[in-house]
Amino acid sequence: MSQSTPQPIASPVEADTPPRKSRSALFVQGAIWGFVVLELIFFSVAGRFLSVSDTAFLDLDNMLLLLKQSAPIGIIALGMTIIMINGNIDLSVGATFALSAIVLLDSMTWPFMAAMGDWAIPLAWLFALGTGVVLGAINGLIVWKTGVDAFIVTLGSMLGYRGLVFMYNGEQPTSHLNWTLVDFAEAQFLGLHTATWFLLGTVLVLWLVMTRTVHGRNAYAIGNNREAAVNAGIRVGPHFLINFMLIGFLAALSAVVFYSESGSVNPNDGMLYELWAITAVVLGGTKLSGGYGSIISTLGGVIAIQLLRKGLGYIGADTETVNLVIGLILIAVLFLDRQLNRKGSEELKI
Amino acid sequence: MTALTKAGIGGLLARQGILVAFVVFMIVFAIANPRFIDIDNVSGVIRSSAILGVMALGVTFVVIGGNLDLSVGSMMSFSTIVVLDLHDTLGPTLAIPAMFALTLCLGAFIGFLVGYLRLNSLIVTLGMLSAIHGLTLMWSGGQNMDIADKWGTWFGFFGRGSIAGVPVPILMFALAAVVLSLVLSKTPFGRKVYAVGGNGTAATFSGVPRARVVFMTYIISAACVATAGLMQASRSLGSQNTVGQGMELEVLAAVILGGASLLGGSGTIFKTVIGVLILGFIQNGLLLIGLEFYVQYVVTWVIIILAVWLDVAAKRSRLWSPIA
Amino acid sequence: MTQPVLRLEGIVKTFPGVRALDGVDLEVRPGEVHALMGENGAGKSTLMKVLGGILQPNEGRIYIAEQPTVMTSPIEAKGKGVVFIHQELSLADELTVAENIFLGELPRKSFGRVDWARLYAETDAILSQLRVRFDARTRVGDLSIANQQMVEIARALTVDPRAVIFDEPTASLTDAEKSVLFDVIADLQKKGVGIIYISHRMEEIFRITDRISVLRDGSYRGTLVTKDTSEDEVTQLMIGRSLDLSRNASHHELGEVALEVRGLSCGHLYRDVSFNVRKGEVLGFYGLVGAGRTEIAETLFGLRTPDAGTIRIDGKEARITSPIDAIRQGIGLVPEDRKGQGLVLGMNCRDNMTLPQVDGLTSGPFVSDGAEIEIFDRYKDKLDIRTPSWRQTVGNLSGGNQQKIVIGKWLSMRPEVLIVDEPTRGIDVGSKSEIHNLIRDLAAQGYAVIVISSEMPEVLHVSDRIVAMYSGKVMREFTSEEVTEDSLIQAISGIVPDRAA
């Protein structure tokens, strides 16, 4: 009997780095950026023939605008990524967005706030963000304490929060135009718009959270194999709660960024945002079943959608084409993703 | 002994919780406003719930089969617009089968993607929600679609007619519910839907053609949508392109209220009908006691959470979830 | 005598309507490997959950190093030195080896950041202790099942444990891996760690344990010293009677060849496989996990597409591209994963049993209740399925009864060939022998039966002939007369015997 001598393989402990991606993951996560590049090429070329505009699609200013315009859905989609990695879903973000916006704009008209002048602005932001966190916490607590599936819980609160939006101010829009706030929101710093800074800042922070912190890694573990996480002593409930509070916060942040600039919210605003956010997250390759996904790829998904809208408008596509193309591209990407991840002929036919 | 009785009540609540809630709810509203249980009002509510209801019947199949269908609202707009347009070009006798054929094609496409290609149903039907809306706008050119000669057609029968004093939409809803209930609970196909939704792999290992079963659930859903579109078109003899917009979530809410699990494998047609009626009566009841329409959103929220909570609590026989 | 590392005293745990544990005592000494045995449902897993902090006992005490202790969560238990290694893999396969090993206790730096340097350093230390050959940064999903099991075991070593509980740790390990595991256990023993070892495999129990405690029906039946007892004695304690595991070749005449497979290949899963099985015969397939046995069964059942080869049923060439084809041509498959593949757990007993033939049980367009109940009742009696009613949800039955439902499902179809994959996996000893007898009976009734198993006693017990597989190839075929344990082990380990045939 030849006894193979045990050879302990010590992996070289490199600097303080998070786990590296396997090659297939890198390929799949890179795919969305490939798609973005494809769109850019297509619209630049098609735009030459179809657009009445004289400015090029790839104009730097246009690309900066692209980032800025991606911000409202983008910030929400980033939060949705975490929720989905965690194995949940949140359909109520659109309503949370609207309710936070109402608090933001209405609070500035409260007498004591009005008396504070422009100092009311940061306080109004705080109120709006607080609203988002509270609404998220309600979802999180219900999911945690009742054990009802997040899809159902947030489908319910999507209706419920929207009801609250209407109850706040009837069917009237809530408005407060503050030019200081608008100027801040429209400002450009180092060429990037305020909204872009918020978007990129959120990307950076959430990327760090998901790749470097214990909370982030536990969120992956819970979404990946909840029972294993529970057995390993990870308290699933508080992580759910934190992540729902986080997405509530981000929906509110999105509202803060957007309504600082626009100053008026209709009670219907933010409808369908949840669906766009989920679309962006899925385009970015995050698994609906949880446990797998990346913040950076979601950014790619958000940009891909915004680029599609912008580009279709640029080449003069009409409403029906835009709807048809966006719907079919979503399905096509899902199909491609599946083909790329197939195991080939040895797969079990179940 | 008392524990046993308690368990008995708990068991009843668990099994028929939604029915109990429905009865309690009706009694409370009837006391608040006796007109609520007026036969005209009741028949009115059922009639206006019929369209949503027929769609919910189809989605029940999809959900029990373990999938979702978010495209039904958009598809219903499509059917309505198509049948109205074809009514004036082909005549009503040809328009109805033609519309059914086209709608079933859409259902078959979704069924193919979800059943045979195994793509995620949430995303597929989300994509189709948008794509079908595009198709509808292309078909209609974005115009409202109205039948030219509203007084010279029998087409209004499905939405406005009545047989022996009972409005036709109610009859169609009831007929669809009975037929589909039999299909789901009594036929081999119905059994397979439960098996595929309950454990698709085990169903495959038992020789159940999983892909075909899923495909068929979407065909049934599309057929229900087409029926709903027919009722809708017939009822108003004209329509906007957005007539079904947002209904997918109402439909889903009704199915969930009825207690179908989104994981698949459970739910019944009867319970879905109760879910539909609850939604319809909430809306009507709140209007009757003079509350604004949006209060119904909040009430629906609370009722959905409570209903589903009660259901899962009964299944695990404890109120609060075991999540640490 | 040293004080025990762990002692349970009069543990009682009740669930609504059930007394799952009824005053159980257990004592584990330092450096001891203590086997815990009992049939499924005897209360082993409940006891371990109590010990692991997942469940709280209603009565009784837990002492760790003679200190009375209350543990309210797995993490608390681990903190007190009691570590649980689960039977079913509970790993997050998208995460790395290191993250899985330290799941729930990732080392932290400021601001809740993960201390990666420390994480990898500690992981490497543990992995080298286990002598495994994969990197701490590998994604767990990319590892083989056996390596994943090693990750599971590595988890126990992140703390200085006082007591480690192994629940069926060898279910998916090769012999080489098993011996590494046993080395690890020996190392732990040397450090004075107490070990609770749960297994149904007698050979392992007698190879590595010092004492054996037995549970039956939730109560403690006694502790035996391993070297002073016998398999028979343990079995008797567990089930109250002894178990027949003798060779059991058929005494009846064999019939025609029911199934003949020639040169079947499927990718790198298996190559050039040929065998046949006659009516009235039990053909055993023995080999390690991953040797290609299950994959052959799945191919015969239409779930995999072979690259080459022919399948003949009753002498006629069969084309099988789906389970429906397979069923139509008389093949039934009792799959290895009972809960995942065999049953729709949320459906009732009757509906599960009649599922493959529900199309044929109709009167008019509807399923005939009467026909279904008749079939169910017939096989309920025949297989002695213990359930109050056909309405019972299958998920509520015991493992043995669930398996009988799956077997009944195929018997009621009257198949030409019945394939049974791991017939007794996760089934307690008592039901095990029932199922073995059942398989023998089926053969006696003229069915052709293929049994796939990883348990040598089982294969030896039920088979008339045995096909030994190694790494996708048929190594050798044995008749029950010629087979010996040694030759079988050699064959499935890839050692080609000097055949003078």
Added chain:
Amino acid sequence: MTRTLTAALAATTMLTGAAMAQDTMIIGITQNNVGVDSYQTTYEQAFIAAAEANDAVETVVLDAGGDVARQIAQMEDLIQQQVDAIIIWPTNGEAVIPAVRKASQADIPVIVTNSNIAEQGQDFIASFSGPDNITQGQRAAEIMCDKFKADGIETEAKIVQISGQPGYTTAIERAQGFEERLPEVCPDVELMETQPGDWNREKSQQVMEAFLTKYDDIDGVYAGDDNMGVGALNAAKAAGRAGDITFVGATNFAVGYDAMAAGEYWGSIYQSPVDDAEAALQTAIDVLNGEDVPKLNYFDTPKITQDNMQEFDKPVF
């Protein structure tokens, strides 16, 4: 480096832009929600047709799909593409003001169409072109009141209102005009309840069904447009109570016109999307040509009832 590149790009685009401006003017439009009803669709078609008929004009036609964020993005895109003028059909009369200001800061004249933006934004627009929705509401109240007077029930009549999509300026203004004017002309008529019908015929039909159950006595229905008015009419017909009720709508749709011809529907406000679109385009062209354009450029939307409907063509939508 980047800066010089952008500068160079900007310079070339400005050059070509200037060169182009001599022969054609590029006008961008961002509409509210095309396809949601015939009015908006017909508007778009009429706008495109009018622009094609005019060789001096090229257009960039965008649709915000009812989403204010998308509309603001489209405003930014149009500014970035350096169109010569922007026409906006606001999704929200206030939220678009900063975007409108941005256009005006970029020296691009903005023409608001169909539904005006709020007071604070008036400094930044070149003109508003569209119907006067408050006046429309007032006129509807007058139509309703006149009919009640003719029927002799102006002292006891009870009515309900079905308003447009909550939050949209047009809906708010029409309801406001109606609710302000009614007590002035018919002080004894009681408006019992208002519910939104979301510009949706089906929704309106459901709302009306509930009203019919709730109130035994309904003498009149004011609907924010004919689409909803016909929905209400359908509900009343189904309940057999259409004959007792005076239906008044706004934005006369073809279905409303037909119902009027059939004697089931009393009156509405005649408002053509073709006029609306052409007026908006003409206003933009006038502004670009440096002509003097009034700040509020209403096109006339007269009353239409069964009595005078022969003076009007049947609407095309």
